Amino acid sequence: MTLLVPIRTASSIAFAAIACLAPVHARADDASPWIKDTYSSVRLIAGSRSGNVLLGGIGFQLQPGWKTYWRTPGDSGVPPRIDFSKSDNIDSVKILWPVPMKFPDGAGGISFGYHNQLLLPLRIIAKSPDKPxxxxxxxxxxxxxKICIPVEANAELAFVSVASTEDSAIAAALETVPKPAKIGDATPIAIRGVRRDGKLVLVDVALDEKNPAHKDKEVQLFAEGPTPDWALPVPKL
Structure with a gap:
């Protein structure tokens, strides 16, 4: 199969993924209170603390019929923007994005995002492992x-547990995050090559159809640019 992407730059990125979204198993321990809005709620969760590398998450609950967006929203939509700069003893935070779903944007296009429940895993590097x-x-x-509503929330959570009650939820969410792979890697779903054809970029994708993990599952292709400011159209198979 071939992925068609209008050319913007040679550094645009494509990936293929088959996955199911993991539910958010929310519990009171090791989590901040839910911050509730009319159509959604959000909170932080903390994984077990050991050394200076920590895992956490941002949990979302959406009312039936409502959706929120992936980091690259597709033909329309607003990606989440999250600022961790006011944290204590944290050097960096990386958001690990689960595979999104596709849905009509109501204007003839396709958007990428999530519905019902979502847990965004976080990989956190502490400045000092011995400090709070x-x-x-x-x-x-x-x-x-049918309409989009912006939401603002501020959440805070201390990482204190050596055996967090949220570890299993974070692990389940991590299973839905696409794994990096180089062009040509011998993986069940692989990008074999990228080439130009006029104004298009052609991405050759190989799928191992004999793999039982692919049975009765749809292959989804997503294209991203090198920075969040890019807005590439939905790829065509």
């Missing part, structure tokens, strides 16, 4: 049904 760690997040996101 507090994660503070300013979260801006949109929830959409």
């Amino acid at each position: 760690v507090t994660l503070r997040a300013s979260i801006s996101y949109a929830v959409c049904e």
Whole structure:
């Protein structure tokens, strides 16, 4: 199969993924209170603390029929923007994005995002493993049904547990995050090559159809640019 992407730059990125979204198993321990809005709720969760590398998450609950967006929203939509700069004893935070779903944007296009429940895993590097760690997040996101509504929330959570009750939820969410692979890698779903054809970029994708993990599952292709400012169209198979 071939992926067609209008050319913007040679550094645009494509990946293929087959996955199911993991539910958010929310529990009171090791989590901040839910910050509730009319159509959604959001909170932070903390994984077990050991050394200076920590795992956490941002949990979302959406009302039936409402959706929020992936980091690259597709033909329309607003990706979440999250600021961790006011945290204590944190050097860096990386958001690990689960595979999104596709849905009509109501204007003839396709958007990428999530519905019902979502847990965004976080990989956190502490400045000092021997000092307290507090994660503070300013979260801006949109929830959409027939219209889109912007939501702002501020959440705070200390990482204190050596055996967090949220470890299993974070692990389940991590299973839905696409794994990096180089062009030509011998993986069940692989990008074999990228080449130009006029104004298009052609991405050759190989699928091992004999793999039982692919039975009765749809292959989804997503294209991203080198920075969040890019807005590439939905790829065509």
